[in-house]
Every structure is written in C-alpha cells, then in structure tokens.
Amino acid sequence: MQQPVVSCSMPAEEIESVSLPVGWKSYRSPEGRKYYVNTSTKVNGHQLHGASGHVLEHPDVFLRKTSLSNQSPGSTSPARRQNKEKEIKETKITINCVTFPVPTSAPEQQLLKPSEWSYCDYFWADKRDPQGATVSGFEVLLQKQLKGKQMQKEMAEFIRERIKIEEEYAKNLSKLSMFPMAAQEEGTLGEAWAQLKKSLADEAEVHLKFSSKLQSEVEKPLLTFRGDNFKKDMKKYDHHIADLRKQLVSRYAAVEKARKALADRQKDLEVKTQQLEIKLSNKTEEDIKKARRKSTQAGDDLMRCVDLYNQAQSKWFEEMVTTSLELERLEVERLETIQQLLRQYTTLRHETDMFNQSTMEPVDQLLQSVDPAKDRELWVKEHKTGDLRPVDMDI
Amino acid sequence: MQQPVVSCSMPAEEIESVSLPVGWKSYRSPEGRKYYVNTSTKVNGHQLHGASGHVLEHPDVFLRKTSLSNQSPGSTSPARRQNKEKEIKETKITINCVTFPVPTSAPEQQLLKPSEWSYCDYFWADKRDPQGATVSGFEVLLQKQLKGKQMQKEMAEFIRERIKIEEEYAKNLSKLSMFPMAAQEEGTLGEAWAQLKKSLADEAEVHLKFSSKLQSEVEKPLLTFRGDNFKKDMKKYDHHIADLRKQLVSRYAAVEKARKALADRQKDLEVKTQQLEIKLSNKTEEDIKKARRKSTQAGDDLMRCVDLYNQAQSKWFEEMVTTSLELERLEVERLETIQQLLRQYTTLRHETDMFNQSTMEPVDQLLQSVDPAKDRELWVKEHKTGDLRPVDMDI
Numbered sequence: 001m002q003q004p005v006v007s008c009s010m011p012a013e014e015i016e017s018v019s020l021p022v023g024w025k026s027y028r029s030p031e032g033r034k035y036y037v038n039t040s041t042k043v044n045g046h047q048l049h050g051a052s053g054h055v056l057e058h059p060d061v062f063l064r065k066t067s068l069s070n071q072s073p074g075s076t077s078p079a080r081r082q083n084k085e086k087e088i089k090e091t092k093i094t095i096n097c098v099t100f101p102v103p104t105s106a107p108e109q110q111l112l113k114p115s116e117w118s119y120c121d122y123f124w125a126d127k128r129d130p131q132g133a134t135v136s137g138f139e140v141l142l143q144k145q146l147k148g149k150q151m152q153k154e155m156a157e158f159i160r161e162r163i164k165i166e167e168e169y170a171k172n173l174s175k176l177s178m179f180p181m182a183a184q185e186e187g188t189l190g191e192a193w194a195q196l197k198k199s200l201a202d203e204a205e206v207h208l209k210f211s212s213k214l215q216s217e218v219e220k221p222l223l224t225f226r227g228d229n230f231k232k233d234m235k236k237y238d239h240h241i242a243d244l245r246k247q248l249v250s251r252y253a254a255v256e257k258a259r260k261a262l263a264d265r266q267k268d269l270e271v272k273t274q275q276l277e278i279k280l281s282n283k284t285e286e287d288i289k290k291a292r293r294k295s296t297q298a299g300d301d302l303m304r305c306v307d308l309y310n311q312a313q314s315k316w317f318e319e320m321v322t323t324s325l326e327l328e329r330l331e332v333e334r335l336e337t338i339q340q341l342l343r344q345y346t347t348l349r350h351e352t353d354m355f356n357q358s359t360m361e362p363v364d365q366l367l368q369s370v371d372p373a374k375d376r377e378l379w380v381k382e383h384k385t386g387d388l389r390p391v392d393m394d395i
Numbered sequence: 396m397q398q399p400v401v402s403c404s405m406p407a408e409e410i411e412s413v414s415l416p417v418g419w420k421s422y423r424s425p426e427g428r429k430y431y432v433n434t435s436t437k438v439n440g441h442q443l444h445g446a447s448g449h450v451l452e453h454p455d456v457f458l459r460k461t462s463l464s465n466q467s468p469g470s471t472s473p474a475r476r477q478n479k480e481k482e483i484k485e486t487k488i489t490i491n492c493v494t495f496p497v498p499t500s501a502p503e504q505q506l507l508k509p510s511e512w513s514y515c516d517y518f519w520a521d522k523r524d525p526q527g528a529t530v531s532g533f534e535v536l537l538q539k540q541l542k543g544k545q546m547q548k549e550m551a552e553f554i555r556e557r558i559k560i561e562e563e564y565a566k567n568l569s570k571l572s573m574f575p576m577a578a579q580e581e582g583t584l585g586e587a588w589a590q591l592k593k594s595l596a597d598e599a600e601v602h603l604k605f606s607s608k609l610q611s612e613v614e615k616p617l618l619t620f621r622g623d624n625f626k627k628d629m630k631k632y633d634h635h636i637a638d639l640r641k642q643l644v645s646r647y648a649a650v651e652k653a654r655k656a657l658a659d660r661q662k663d664l665e666v667k668t669q670q671l672e673i674k675l676s677n678k679t680e681e682d683i684k685k686a687r688r689k690s691t692q693a694g695d696d697l698m699r700c701v702d703l704y705n706q707a708q709s710k711w712f713e714e715m716v717t718t719s720l721e722l723e724r725l726e727v728e729r730l731e732t733i734q735q736l737l738r739q740y741t742t743l744r745h746e747t748d749m750f751n752q753s754t755m756e757p758v759d760q761l762l763q764s765v766d767p768a769k770d771r772e773l774w775v776k777e778h779k780t781g782d783l784r785p786v787d788m789d790i
Contacts, residue, residue, distance in 0.1 A: 390708055393494045
C-alpha cells in the first residue's frame with residue numbers, strides 16, 4: 001500500500017495555515033494532499049512527518065490541532081520527557097487503535113460539511129451494539145444502505161400484492177358482466193341494462209390496465225433499481241475499510257511494542273548511569289555510550305512506528321470520508337428514486353379512477369333514452385294478437 | 396252479476412253519433428255507459444239492445460258498425476230471412492265465442508287510442524302458443540307483467556353479486572394496508588409510505604360505502620317495489636277476465652241452442668202450413684196458429700239469448716279495456732322505476748370514483764414533502780457514533 005510519506009526534497013507548495021504550533025508548516029502535495037511538516041526537527045536526517053490529508057469534493061479547510069513534542073523522544077531524560085508527555089497525553093486518547101483529541105482540548109474542530117448533517121462528520125467513533133459487540137461508525141452507514149435495499153424489496157412486494165388484488169377484482173367483474181341476469185329485457189330499457197352489464201367488463205379492463213402498469217412502472221423498477229451489483233459494491237466498501245482498520249490495529253501494536261522497548265532501553269541507560277556515578281560497577285564509559293546509542297535507536301524506532309501508524313490512520317481517514325460521502329449520495333438517490341416511483345403509483349391511481357368514471361358514460365346516455373312508450377310500441381308490434389274489436393252478435 | 400240492461404223508460408241522454416245505421420241511436424246512461432238503441436224495433440215490448448259501452452280514462456268516441464236485422468227473426472219466412480242472414484252472416488264471425496266483424500266489412504274501426512300502441516287496442520284476439528294451446532290476448536299481457544317481476548328480481552341478483560365483489564375487494568385492500576412491508580422506513584419518506592399504505596384502507600372504506608349504498612338504494616328497492624301483492628293482483632285480474640270469458644262461452648252455447656230450437660220450430664210451422672195447403676192432413680188452423688206461436692216464442696227466446704250474450708261480451712269488453720290499461724300503466728311504472736334505480740347505480744359509481752381519487756391527496760402531499768436532507772438529519776441525529784475526527788498520534 002502506498003504510504004503518504006513525503007520527503008522535504010519533493011516539490012511542495014507551502015500554504016498559509018493559521019493555528020499551527022510553532023515550527024510547523026502546512027503544504028499541499030502535487031496530488032492535492034495537505035500535510036503538515038515540522039521544519040525544526042531533524043532526527044537521523046528524516047523529517048518528522050505528522051502528515052495527514054484528505055480528498056474532499058469541495059475545498060473545505062479543516063483545522064487540526066496537534067501537540068507534538070518537537071524533540072526526539074530518545075534525546076531527553078526520561079524524567080523531563082515524562083512531565084511533558086503527561087501534558088501531551090492528556091490532549092489525546094486512543095480508542096480501539098484510533099486516536100482522538102480529548103474533547104475539551106479540541107474546541108476548534110469544525111465540521112467538514114457544516115449544516116449538512118453529512119455522514120462524513122458523524123461516524124468516526126465505534127459504538128457498542130445491544131449484544132455488546134463493537135461496531136464501527138462505517139458499519140452503521142453500511143447497514144443503513146443494506147436496509148434500504150430491503151425496504152425497496154418490501155415496497156415492491158406490497159405493490160405485487162396490490163397487483164394481485166386488482167387482478168382478482170377485474171376477474172370477478174368480468175365474470176359477472178357475462179351473467180345472463182335479465183337478458184330478456186328488451187327495448188330501450190334492455191339496451192340500457194345490457195350496457196350497464198357491459199360496463200363491468202369495461203371496468204375490469206381498466207383495473208387490468210392498472211395492474212399491468214403497476215407491474216411495469218412501479219414494481220419492477222422498485223425491484224431492479226439497485227441491481228445485484230449493489231450488494232457486491234457494499235461488500236467491497238466493507239472489506240476495504242475493514243482492511244484499513246486492521247492495518248491501523250497492527251501498526252498500533254507496533255507502536256506499543258516500540259514504546260515498551262524504548263522504556264526498557266531508557267531504564268537500562270539510567271541504571272547504568274547511576275551505577276557509574278556511585279562507582280557501583282566496573283562499567284566503563286563505553287558501556288554507557290552503548291546503552292545511550294541503543295536508547296536513541298529505540299527512540300528512532302518509536303518515531304518510525306508512530307509515523308507509520310499516522311500514515312495508516314490518514315489513509316483510513318481519507319477512505320472513510322470518500323466512502324461515507326458515496327453512501328450519502330446513494331441514500332439521496334434511493335429516496336429520490338422511491339419518491340418518483342411512488343408518485344407514479346398515485347398517478348396511475350388517479351388515471352384509473354378517471355378511466356373508471358368514463359365507463360359510466362354510455363350507461364348514463366342509454367338510461368336517459370329509456371322510453372316506455374317506445375318500448376311498448378316495440379313490444380306490442382311483436383306480440384299483439386289482434387286489433388279488431390268485438391262487436392255485438394246479430395240474431 | 397249485474398247486467399247492463401237498460402230499459403227505455405230510464406232517463407237517458409241521447410248523444411250525437413255519426414255513422415250509425417238507420418234507426419239506431421246512441422245514448423249515455425247515468426253511470427256514463429254509452430250504448431246504442433234500435434228505436435224502430437219492438438219485440439214483445441222490449442227494446443232490442445245492442446248495447447255496449449266502456450269506461451275510458453278520456454272521452455274517446457268510438458264507432459261501431461253493427462248490422463242487425465230490424466225485424467224479429469220469428470216473423471218472416473225462413474226463406475227470405477235466410478237470404479238476408481246470408482248477407483248478414485258474412486259481415487261477422489264468432490271465434491272462441493267472441494264475435495268480430497269480418498275484416499273487410501269493418502274499415503272504419505278506429506283505434507281506441509291511436510298512435511299510442513296501447514294494450515287496449517291490440518289484444519282482442521286469442522292466439523296459439525308454440526304447443527298449440529289457445530292463449531287469450533289478455534294472457535299475453537299478464538305474462539308480460541309477471542316476466543317484468545322476474546326481470547327486476549334478476550337485476551337485483553346482479554346488483555347483489557356486484558355488492559359481494561366490492562366487499563371482497565374492500566376486505567383485500569384493508570388487509571394489505573396493515574401488512575408491515577417497509578414499516579421501518581423513517582423520516583419524510585417513511586411518512587409518505589405509511590400514508591400510501593393507509594390509503595388502501597381509505598379506498599376499502601370507499602368501496603364498502605359503495606356496496607352498502609348499492610344494497611339500500613338499488614338492490615333492496617329493485618326487490619321490493621312490486622310487493623308480494625303484485626302477484627295476487629295479477630291473479631285477481633287473471634281470474635276475473637277468465638270468468639267473464641267463461642260466461643261468454645256459456646251464453647254463446649245458449650244462443651246456439653236457441654237458434655237450433657227456433658230452426659226446429661220454423662221447420663215444424665213450414666211443414667204444417669204446407670200440409671194445410673195441400674190438405675194433406677187433418678191439421679186445423681188451430682194447429683198452425685199453435686205452431687206459429689211456438690215459432691214466435693222460439694224467436695223471442697233467441698233474441699233474449701243473443702241479448703244476454705251481447706251483454707256478457709260488453710262486460711268482458713269493458714273489463715278488458717280497463718284492466719289492459721292498468722297493466723299498461725304498471726309497465727310504464729316498472730320502466731320508470733327501474734330507470735331511476737339504475738341511474739342511482741351510476742350515480743353511486745361516479746361518487747365512488749371521486750371519493751377514491753381523494754384518497755390519493757394526502758399521499759401526493761406527503762410525497763411532495765419527501766426531503767432527503769431532512770431525512771438524513773433525522774437519521775444521523777439518531778444514529779451518529781461520534782463527530783470528533785481522528786488526529787495524529789503523538790510520540
């Protein structure tokens with residue numbers, strides 16, 4: 001994995017930055033990464049790099065307060081260092097291998113995207129789930145996206161059930177419209193009645209059309225607008241971020257190991273120095289120089305480990321911001337897509353009611369035309385038996 | 396049964412009537428019955444009455460052509476009478492005991508209710524049904540009314556089936572609206588989705604209301620607007636008219652019997668007269684007078700029987716007109732009632748579609764208010780893990 005270590009011989013653009021501790025400067029690397037450099041410290045020819053940067057969609061400036069000692073840890077006496085470290089340690093805290101400022105000491109930490117309640121601002125810490133297991137903030141974001149996919153699936157099921165109800169209704173109306181009740185009614189009333197019965201078949205058509213459009217314009221899109229790739233993508237993000245956390249964990253372990261080794265070396269040096277002073281042993285100056293050399297080396301090792309740790313944390317930080325913003329975008333897209341599809345649902349419902357109303361028009365017209373006199377004429381013409389009236393019999 | 400015999404000593408109003416044969420006058424009796432009187436014929440002190448009248452809702456004048464001999468049948472010689480009868484018999488014909496003019500001899504018979512295709516004009520004759528049985532015109536009219544009752548029953552069944560379909564639909568929508576699909580969706584999208592689900596329960600309400608009104612405002616009236624009394628009334632009419640036809644049949648039988656008796660008497664007289672002239676037997680003038688007297692009596696009997704027959708036919712005629720007009724009125728009423736009830740059906744359908752549309756309004760509103768930013772804020776506030784960003788570790 002590429003380490004964002006930048007040696008000071010690389011071309012870099014120095015940028016103005018307020019509130020940096022004395023001796024520190026901020027630069028932007030050619031890739032656009034911001035980082036901070038302590039120009040006054042030189043240890044073994046290497047610059048100390050407390051570099052951290054991130055790639056944001058828009059050029060927010062973020063301020064980080066750091067409090068780093070500006071001297072090699074190995075070159076001062078443990079006693080003096082201890083005092084300073086006490087001051088230093090109180091401003092930061094490492095939880096689950098992630099290093100945070102102690103809240104009271106970082107009042108100026110502004111949100112990356114103020115007023116937006118952005119995912120990239122609120123999910124840095126881990127939390128405990130109800131079972132007591134540790135869950136990263138990123139996990140919470142990921143679970144939301146997976147739940148969103150579940151939601152759209154359930155919405156599609158709901159629509160499917162509606163479709164089935166509509167098809168059942170249409171089938172029943174259609175069947176009834178063909179029943180022969182009062183089929184023998186004739187004339188204008190017979191016509192109106194026949195049309196009324198037919199209107200049920202028309203209504204059935206309307207509801208079938210509704211269910212068909214529900215299927216193609218609402219249900220299907222709900223099912224498919226996040227394809228199967230979605231879950232794969234989520235898995236990819238999950239693993240990637242998890243891997244970066246794992247790296248952080250191993251680098252933190254290295255730091256702790258180096259810190260212990262340094263402490264051991266410093267203890268050894270102190271003991272040997274004391275012994276020399278009270279001429280307790282036959283240790284020579286040579287021995288002390290060796291001990292001091294080992295101590296300094298241990299100090300260098302520690303600095304290197306801390307540096308590697310900070311690099312790993314920066315990398316994780318960058319990916320967190322990038323990925324959480326992507327998840328945020330996906331969530332906006334999900335809401336907007338669902339909104340649009342549900343609007344389509346209500347549009348189809350409106351349409352359906354209007355089409356349904358129109359099935360009544362021909363019935364209304366024929367009912368208006370019902371004419372008892374006309375029907376009597378029709379019927380009498382067909383069924384009359386004789387129009388000659390009886391007359392008296394003759395004798 | 397009251398016989399419409401009016402003696403000429405009763406007060407009667409003579410009314411003008413065109414096209415009556417010579418010697419006939421038309422009168423209106425106090426009850427309002429029109430009848431015709433032959434003022435020139437006196438037989439045994441009784442007027443001949445070829446009276447027929449009817450009660451019509453409005454004062455139509457109807458013309459009846461009669462051709463009656465204006466002499467007692469018993470007083471002329473059989474030979475002369477036979478010639479005249481031959482002429483007379485060709486103008487009338489008795490079918491199933493009902494006497495009609497022979498069509499070619501009654502060109503002026505105008506309809507009682509011209510241009511109306513009224514029942515009272517077209518159902519005088521009997522007909523044969525497909526099985527060959529004789530069916531009276533009145534029967535045909537009655538059957539139509541009974542069939543109409545069957546029609547309204549079948550229409551009510553149709554509506555009942557529609558009601559069941561609506562209730563099923565409503566039940567399904569109601570159930571679905573309570574399914575927990577995507578119940579975990581939160582924020583503005585969650586609200587819109589919840590309202591969409593609820594709208595199914597609202598739609599169910601609309602359809603339940605529809606089915607309920609269908610039941611009370613269409614189905615029930617269709618079932619009950621002709622009560623059970625209707626069938627009883629129809630039976631009453633049926634029996635009443637049938638009884639009058641039966642009377643006619645028996646009176647016709649009497650006429651035929653009297654006619655035969657007269658023929659026998661006349662034959663006897665003729666034979667006796669011939670015998671006197673050729674002095675064939677020792678019959679005296681006394682015997683001939685007796686034979687003549689019997690002949691005259693037989694003639695009187697015949698006239699009485701014909702008169703009774705004509706009264707019976709008039710009665711039947713009146714009742715036919717009255718009752719067929721009532722059936723006609725009932726049929727108009729049936730059509731108008733059904734028209735109104737079916738219009739109520741279409742009104743309810745219109746209403747239902749409108750109410751159904753309105754269930755979408757709150758859904759549309761909430762969908763409009765879907766706000767990804769707001770939802771993110773809500774969710775982040777609830778689920779954030781920490782907003783302190785990591786910082787570099789110090790040495």
